[in-house]
Amino acid sequence: MSTRQWMDRGTQLLLSTVEELSDADFAAPSRLPGWSRAHVVAHVHFNAEALRRLVGWARTGEPAQMYPSRQHRDEEIESGARLPAARLRELVGESATTLAREYDELSAEGRERQVRTAQGNLVPASALPWMRTREVVVHAVDLDAGADFTGLPDDLVRALLVDVLDRRIAAGEGPALARWLTGRADTAPELGPWL
Structure with missing residues (x-):
């Protein structure tokens, strides 16, 4: 299975776990200290948006940061966690679909273009599916709603x-x-x- 296929598999695990949550379940604690399940879902949505910025960089050659700052990232997650559950479900699904489509539309040259991660590392855009796979798989488990590494x-x-x-x-x-x-x-x- 390719890394790009892993991204789809992990995304499906995450989205199916989110779909199984009731609206009230979003307020329950996740496995991450201090974060509710809504925080986790908001983070995964905004991670897709951040990776889309890197895909844009890879496509155009115009540098773009994943996040303007750590504070901005944290504030996005906090505000996103306050959204209604139905809206969070919609956003996390839409951003995942859009990220996958935009990545798949990258040229071979675009996939080799170097982009900078939030940690400051330069990587080829071809590394983005692994970055996303890691996010969706681990955070699906963090939702503490039945997803586990055993099914991977x-x-x-x-x-x-x-x-x-x-x-x-x-x-x-x-x-x-x-x-x-x-x-x-x-x-x-x-x-x-x-x-």
Whole structure:
């Protein structure tokens, strides 16, 4: 399965989980500290919009930031979380569909164009489907409404684990993880903030 297919599979998991939530369920806590399910859904919607800005950069060559600032990103999520559940369902579905369509319309040259992520990394636009896959898959689970990693293809789970492990190693947490994963520690290490 290609990364682009993973994006569709993860998006379907996220959207079907959102559709199963009642309006009242949106106010319930998610697995993310301090965030309701509505916060998670708003974040996934605004992530699609941010990635669309990078697709626009890849298409035109005109630089565009994912978010003007961290504060702007946080304020968007907070305001989005206050929207009615029906509107959030509509927005998250529309932005996902539009992102997929706009990415698919990119030329081969556009997919190779370098764009800058919110973390400041330069990546080819061809990396955007993986960035989106990671968001929709992990946040589907964060909704704490039945979605789980067990239903995902093994190759997608492996890619997600490698990605997370690389980030944890870069954060200096590799040795503690190695001790635990090799059975040389009785308990899992305390890790830094959520990725």
